[in-house]
Amino acid sequence: MSLRARELGFLVPALLLGMLGLAAGASARADALQAGPWQTALGVVMVFVVMHAVLRLRAPLSDPYLVPIMAALTGIGLAMLYRIDPGLAGDQAIWVTLGGIVFCAVIVFLPDHRVLERYRYVIGLTAVLLLVATMVFGTEVNGARLWITIGGGQRVQLGELAKVLMVIFLAGYLREKREVLAIPTQRRLGLNLPAPRHLAPIIVFWGAALAAVVVLNDFGTALLFFGVFLAMLYLATGRALYVGLGVGLFGAGSLFIWAAVPRIGARVTSWLHPFDDVQGSGYQMVQSLYALADGGVVGPGFGRALLVTEDGTPRIPALETDFIFSAVSNDLGYMGAIGIMLLYVLLMARGFAIATAARDGFSKLLAGGLTAVVGLQAFIIIGGVVRLVPLTGVTLPFMSYGGSSVVVNFGIAAILLVMSNRSRQGLVEAVHGVRAT
Amino acid sequence: MNRSIRTLYLALAAGFAVLVLMLGYWQVIAAGDLDERADNPYHLAKQRLVDRGRIISADKVILAESIAYREKGTKYYRRYYPQGSLAAQVVGYATPAQGATGLEQHYNRYLAGSYGTGAILDRLRQETKDGADIRLTLDTRVQKTAEALLAGRRGAVVAIQPATGEVLALASSPGFDLNQVASDFASIRTQEGAPLLNRGTGGLYPPGSTFKVVTATAALDSGTWSPGSTFDDKGVYVVDGKSIYNSGKTKYGLHNLTDALTFSINTTFAQIGDQLGGVKLGRVMNRFGFARPTEIDLPRGEVAVSGRYRAGKILPNDQRDEDSARIAIGQENLQVTPLQMAMVAGAVANGGRMMRPYLVRRAITRDGVVVKQQHPEEIDSVASAYVASEVGRMMQNVVSEGTGTRSGLAGLSGAGKTGTAETGDPNRNQAWFIGYAPAGNPEVAVAVVIEDTSGTGGTEAAPIAGEVMRTVLSIDPVQGEPRG
Numbered sequence: 001m002s003l004r005a006r007e008l009g010f011l012v013p014a015l016l017l018g019m020l021g022l023a024a025g026a027s028a029r030a031d032a033l034q035a036g037p038w039q040t041a042l043g044v045v046m047v048f049v050v051m052h053a054v055l056r057l058r059a060p061l062s063d064p065y066l067v068p069i070m071a072a073l074t075g076i077g078l079a080m081l082y083r084i085d086p087g088l089a090g091d092q093a094i095w096v097t098l099g100g101i102v103f104c105a106v107i108v109f110l111p112d113h114r115v116l117e118r119y120r121y122v123i124g125l126t127a128v129l130l131l132v133a134t135m136v137f138g139t140e141v142n143g144a145r146l147w148i149t150i151g152g153g154q155r156v157q158l159g160e161l162a163k164v165l166m167v168i169f170l171a172g173y174l175r176e177k178r179e180v181l182a183i184p185t186q187r188r189l190g191l192n193l194p195a196p197r198h199l200a201p202i203i204v205f206w207g208a209a210l211a212a213v214v215v216l217n218d219f220g221t222a223l224l225f226f227g228v229f230l231a232m233l234y235l236a237t238g239r240a241l242y243v244g245l246g247v248g249l250f251g252a253g254s255l256f257i258w259a260a261v262p263r264i265g266a267r268v269t270s271w272l273h274p275f276d277d278v279q280g281s282g283y284q285m286v287q288s289l290y291a292l293a294d295g296g297v298v299g300p301g302f303g304r305a306l307l308v309t310e311d312g313t314p315r316i317p318a319l320e321t322d323f324i325f326s327a328v329s330n331d332l333g334y335m336g337a338i339g340i341m342l343l344y345v346l347l348m349a350r351g352f353a354i355a356t357a358a359r360d361g362f363s364k365l366l367a368g369g370l371t372a373v374v375g376l377q378a379f380i381i382i383g384g385v386v387r388l389v390p391l392t393g394v395t396l397p398f399m400s401y402g403g404s405s406v407v408v409n410f411g412i413a414a415i416l417l418v419m420s421n422r423s424r425q426g427l428v429e430a431v432h433g434v435r436a437t
Numbered sequence: 438m439n440r441s442i443r444t445l446y447l448a449l450a451a452g453f454a455v456l457v458l459m460l461g462y463w464q465v466i467a468a469g470d471l472d473e474r475a476d477n478p479y480h481l482a483k484q485r486l487v488d489r490g491r492i493i494s495a496d497k498v499i500l501a502e503s504i505a506y507r508e509k510g511t512k513y514y515r516r517y518y519p520q521g522s523l524a525a526q527v528v529g530y531a532t533p534a535q536g537a538t539g540l541e542q543h544y545n546r547y548l549a550g551s552y553g554t555g556a557i558l559d560r561l562r563q564e565t566k567d568g569a570d571i572r573l574t575l576d577t578r579v580q581k582t583a584e585a586l587l588a589g590r591r592g593a594v595v596a597i598q599p600a601t602g603e604v605l606a607l608a609s610s611p612g613f614d615l616n617q618v619a620s621d622f623a624s625i626r627t628q629e630g631a632p633l634l635n636r637g638t639g640g641l642y643p644p645g646s647t648f649k650v651v652t653a654t655a656a657l658d659s660g661t662w663s664p665g666s667t668f669d670d671k672g673v674y675v676v677d678g679k680s681i682y683n684s685g686k687t688k689y690g691l692h693n694l695t696d697a698l699t700f701s702i703n704t705t706f707a708q709i710g711d712q713l714g715g716v717k718l719g720r721v722m723n724r725f726g727f728a729r730p731t732e733i734d735l736p737r738g739e740v741a742v743s744g745r746y747r748a749g750k751i752l753p754n755d756q757r758d759e760d761s762a763r764i765a766i767g768q769e770n771l772q773v774t775p776l777q778m779a780m781v782a783g784a785v786a787n788g789g790r791m792m793r794p795y796l797v798r799r800a801i802t803r804d805g806v807v808v809k810q811q812h813p814e815e816i817d818s819v820a821s822a823y824v825a826s827e828v829g830r831m832m833q834n835v836v837s838e839g840t841g842t843r844s845g846l847a848g849l850s851g852a853g854k855t856g857t858a859e860t861g862d863p864n865r866n867q868a869w870f871i872g873y874a875p876a877g878n879p880e881v882a883v884a885v886v887i888e889d890t891s892g893t894g895g896t897e898a899a900p901i902a903g904e905v906m907r908t909v910l911s912i913d914p915v916q917g918e919p920r921g
Binding site: 031231234235236237238278279286287289290291292293294295296297306309315329333334337338341344345348349352355356361364365368372375376379382383386387388 | 438439440441442443444445446449450452453455456457459460461462463464465467468469471472474476477478479482483486507512
């Protein structure tokens with residue numbers, strides 16, 4: 001069976017899952033059997049069919065599992081948004097369409113991702129500019145400064161794009177420096193360290209991440225950027241020491257900020273003791289925990305939990321974005337939530353498999369970095385919902401409501417598939433004795 | 438580099454494994470505790486999703502039912518009380534905001550469908566069971582009569598079936614409209630006369646002379662006296678240097694015990710109480726259920742304990758060093774509920790056997806499965822059948838020629854005892870009547886109390902009791918469900 005036929009074979013049940021979810025949510029809403037918003041469903045199905053067709057034409061050898069996993073996550077996310085508020089699902093369908101266009105554009109116009117390596121510094125600079133622009137011109141929403149308002153009142157999260165650009169830059173930068181970083185030249189405090197000038201970027205990143213916590217007022221974004229940086233540093237050098245050092249530095253810095261900035265100190269307190277102030281600072285967390293408890297083992301099913309009050313407002317603030325996972329856990333229960341988490345683990349497995357199969361250092365770092373971004377982001381927000389880490393305002397990839405997030409994640413998937421296609425193409429050409437171009 | 442990639446993958450996958458464990462803690466292990474927290478809005482919201490069972494009277498009148506409505510795509514239920522204010526304090530209300538009272542609270546498990554061992558399994562399966570209906574012993578015809586007679590006054594009527602303990606009517610005035618609770622609770626709560634209070638079970642009143650039924654039982658039970666025992670009334674009985682007079686300072690001269698009850702002669706009963714002593718009188722009070730929470734199927738907080746109170750606390754009955762002369766005539770800080778006094782009359786009527794009073798005969802699912810059935814239950818034997826019949830005979834005299842003639846029960850061979858507790862203000866007497874009918878085969882025992890009246894038990898309470906009992910006796914038992 002060809003790779004694309006396999007993709008189609010998995011894509012059909014994955015899309016059916018989302019459509020069933022939408023119909024179930026609509027039926028629960030009407031208390032009668034309903035097909036749900038079939039136009040929306042059909043539109044999203046069409047987007048994935050077109051993506052599949054473009055892959056058949058332009059990247060036939062790419063990984064066949066990634067798109068079905070995306071489709072399952074996107075579909076269930078859409079169904080959850082529909083049950084929270086049908087209007088949200090309509091918007092999200094537009095974002096998914098936009099994401100599909102970006103996906104196809106990347107597949108068509110970026111046949112060889114290695115050109116990116118050539119522009120690594122331009123890309124890195126753009127990432128920094130985007131972040132600085134956000135800091136300066138940003139609009140504050142829910143206390144975090146992550147958005148830029150563009151025409152028509154639309155808000156764009158430039159950080160989402162900056163995240164991808166940073167991974168591309170780091171892949172190029174670390175490929176170049178990996179040897180000097182991997183070989184220790186000096187010994188300090190019982191640790192084998194490379195020369196200070198090579199260590200400098202780590203220190204700069206550490207400082208920038210902490211600054212972001214304070215300036216952006218967003219622990220999640222900082223954690224994500226720094227975590228991805230450490231992950232890629234580890235991939236490049238294979239030295240766990242850097243990870244340990246980085247985590248230690250970040251932890252120490254966070255502790256300092258926690259003690260020094262009262263606003264952030266209060267947030268940590270409400271993380272540790274949400275039940276001390278149920279109506280105040282702990283409100284969101286406690287409501288979310290009640291939703292988890294209400295979901296139980298199997299949950300009542302799509303649209304059947306009491307996530308939304310009678311007047312249509314969600315019980316948990318930011319339910320459609322930061323807390324979409326609480327909605328899943330409530331409607332679908334522990335079993336459904338485990339299913340979603342397994343999908344993310346599966347997504348990472350495919351991403352890292354693409355990285356492993358890649359034939360050059362830049363591609364490996366890029367694929368590994370992009371996979372780590374998606375996986376780590378899912379971990380951070382789910383970890384926040386289950387109170388493992390402080391709650392942060394990052395989105396759950398492919399599921400949360402929001403255009404920037406959807407479009408960027410579709411773009412990430414496209415880059416991964418381009419890489420996957422290239423490495424297999426190279427393999428085919430090598431086997432057939434054709435010189436790679 | 439591939440080794441690092443695999444290590445990174447395993448590290449992230451391990452992170453997700455921790456998430457799975459942590460989520461399991463919230464969704465499975467801690468879920469029960471979280472569900473039961475008072476500030477959990479799910480708990481309240483879920484109440485509105487339950488199709489609560491109906492509350493149906495013995496004569497098949499629906500007193501409470503749930504009505505479905507749809508809002509934003511969700512099916513909710515709200516409680517509706519077709520009879521409005523009828524038996525309001527007994528039926529009680531159930532709203533998310535005000536909580537639940539009365540039968541709505543006491544039988545919530547059945548009404549909300551969370552009865553039985555299947556409840557835990559249902560929770561696992563996330564299924565909701567429709568609530569079961571509860572079928573009352575209360576008859577709306579009797580209840581309506583009682584409420585109509587109480588209208589415009591403050592007081593209570595309790596009617597029970599002596600042989601079974603089934604409560605036929607439990608009326609408390611003033612009342613309130615149950616349908617108004619959800620919309621305007623504040624005006625009910627602030628209304629004068631405390632309409633929310635169930636005076637039948639929760640109202641405490643000095644029993645006055647109705648307590649002489651208990652004293653008479655103790656007198657005959659002791660073997661020292663018989664109905665024919667003679668006494669010579671000088672118009673006053675002195676105990677501990679303080680005088681006890683008859684009502685209106687009347688002097689009765691030579692008389693027997695039956696006459697003493699018929700005309701409610703204080704001096705004679707004070708003498709009996711004095712001679713019996715606190716311990717002997719107290720033991721009979723114990724058997725009648727004084728100083729003990731009355732076992733009835735209503736929330737504990739709505740049922741008061743009858744007995745002697747000091748500084749708001751209930752005292753044991755059988756104390757040696759107390760003024761048993763004054764207890765014998767219903768004084769000495771005695772505070773009793775109408776329900777307790779109805780049970781006293783009921784025990785006498787039932788050959789000395791006191792039955793546990795109950796309001797709900799059975800709980801039954803929509804499919805007709807009986808999930809709870811109440812059977813008559815004897816609480817205690819207050820006296821021998823002989824003593825009870827002798828006390829009953831004396832009580833018959835009360836309605837045929839004594840203070841209770843206004844009950845009009847003589848024609849029904851009824852029995853009774855009046856009581857008038859004076860508060861010092863002649864316009865604020867508490868008028869009592871307890872009794873049963875017919876004497877041969879008692880079908881109903883009643884207690885009536887009227888607050889703040891210038892009349893007496895004989896003029897105010899006795900006619901009401903008589904009317905209520907006639908209503909019970911006029912009901913063809915075949916028409917309603919057979920009682921007991």
